Amino acid sequence: MVAQQDALLAQMRRGTLQYCVLSLLANEERYGFDLVRGLAEMDGMVTSEGTIYPLLSRLRRDGLVESTWQESPAGPPRRYYRLTDSGRAALEGFRLEWRRFRDAVDHFVERTET
Amino acid sequence: MSSTADKLIDDYLKRLNRELAGFPRARRRELVDEISEHIAEARADLESENEAAIRTLLDRLGDPEDIAAEARERFGARSKGSGWDVVALIMLLVGGVILPVIGWIIGVVLLWVSETWTTREKLVGSRPGASRCSSTQSATRRVMRCGRRGSTTRSRVRRSSFREPRRAHGLHGSCHAHCRRRSAVSHRPEERPVAHRRSTIS
Numbered sequence: 664m665v666a667q668q669d670a671l672l673a674q675m676r677r678g679t680l681q682y683c684v685l686s687l688l689a690n691e692e693r694y695g696f697d698l699v700r701g702l703a704e705m706d707g708m709v710t711s712e713g714t715i716y717p718l719l720s721r722l723r724r725d726g727l728v729e730s731t732w733q734e735s736p737a738g739p740p741r742r743y744y745r746l747t748d749s750g751r752a753a754l755e756g757f758r759l760e761w762r763r764f765r766d767a768v769d770h771f772v773e774r775t776e777t
Numbered sequence: 778m779s780s781t782a783d784k785l786i787d788d789y790l791k792r793l794n795r796e797l798a799g800f801p802r803a804r805r806r807e808l809v810d811e812i813s814e815h816i817a818e819a820r821a822d823l824e825s826e827n828e829a830a831i832r833t834l835l836d837r838l839g840d841p842e843d844i845a846a847e848a849r850e851r852f853g854a855r856s857k858g859s860g861w862d863v864v865a866l867i868m869l870l871v872g873g874v875i876l877p878v879i880g881w882i883i884g885v886v887l888l889w890v891s892e893t894w895t896t897r898e899k900l901v902g903s904r905p906g907a908s909r910c911s912s913t914q915s916a917t918r919r920v921m922r923c924g925r926r927g928s929t930t931r932s933r934v935r936r937s938s939f940r941e942p943r944r945a946h947g948l949h950g951s952c953h954a955h956c957r958r959r960s961a962v963s964h965r966p967e968e969r970p971v972a973h974r975r976s977t978i979s
Contacts, residue, residue, distance in 0.1 A: 677850075694818075695811055695814060695815055695818075696814070696815050696818035696819060696822075699815065703837075710839070711837070711838060711839020711840070711843055711844070712815070712837050712838050712839060713812055713815070713838040713839040713841075713843070713844040714839055714843060714844055714847040716808055716811045716812055716815070716844070717808060717844065717847045717848035717850075717851045717852070718847070718851055719811070720804065720807055720808060720811075720848070720851070720852075721851040721852060737821070738817065738818075738821055739814075739817070741814070741818075742811065742814065
């Protein structure tokens with residue numbers, strides 16, 4: 664049962680992680696390290712930091728984020744990510760669906776809590 | 778100290794690069810670059826740099842194997858492209874028969890726009906008559922298998938198949954026999970890879 668639950672959690676995390684990344688970029692540009700640390704602040708969201716990069720690469724290829732090089736106050740230039748218009752639309756769409764889904768699950772799960 | 782740290786980081790990036798072998802070169806370089814940028818940032822962020830701190834930093838980043846597995850998962854289960862990959866292979870194998878010359882050219886174009894294959898495989902696949910070559914056949918098996926499995930097993934399948942082209946070199950002789958057999962049943966493309974796979978594995 665525990666193994667099953669772990670697998671379920673991993674699946675849920677996998678499915679929602681990209682929207683958490685898009686959300687972090689909703690109001691500001693961020694560079695990779697900053698983004699990864701932002702996600703890692705929430706317990707349980709990221710198990711190993713490096714696995715975010717394949718996701719970022721995928722989001723960029725799908726045109727949901729774009730990256731630009733910017734000078735850093737200290738050290739070499741940084742690659743900053745920001746949302747594209749279609750990234751913003753994808754995030755909006757997910758928000759609506761997520762609320763509906765969350766409310767529906769809450770409706771059953773919370774009611775039968777003992 | 779800094780030489781120990783550099784060595785640890787260097788080893789880590791080398792391992793990552795090895796684990797990502799089989800991805801198109803541009804994608805591999807992009808991932809390795811971004812992760813080494815991350816390491817540089819994290820390193821600059823350390824209060825004091827010692828071996829334990831560097832090891833902790835790399836542990837937080839995760840095992841290169843896990844990062845590569847994630848990359849396969851994110852890019853392996855592509856929705857667009859994979860259908861065209863199958864078309865590319867069919868055109869390369871029998872396109873010249875269906876539409877003389879043009880069919881084969883279409884196959885080559887589709888092969889080069891695809892991201893499934895490495896540059897080396899594309900070069901091999903573009904040679905006229907390459908469909909008789911073992912590398913092309915292993916690539917064929919790879920795509921056909923990926924198309925036939927669910928997304929959870931797909932990453933495992935891709936993983937093992939990434940190493941196939943090298944292994945396949947010793948198979949020339951037997952592959953020619955397969956090749957002749959395969960062209961006889963080429964009007965049923967979806968059945969070919971299964972038969973071929975069984976015969977090579979057994």
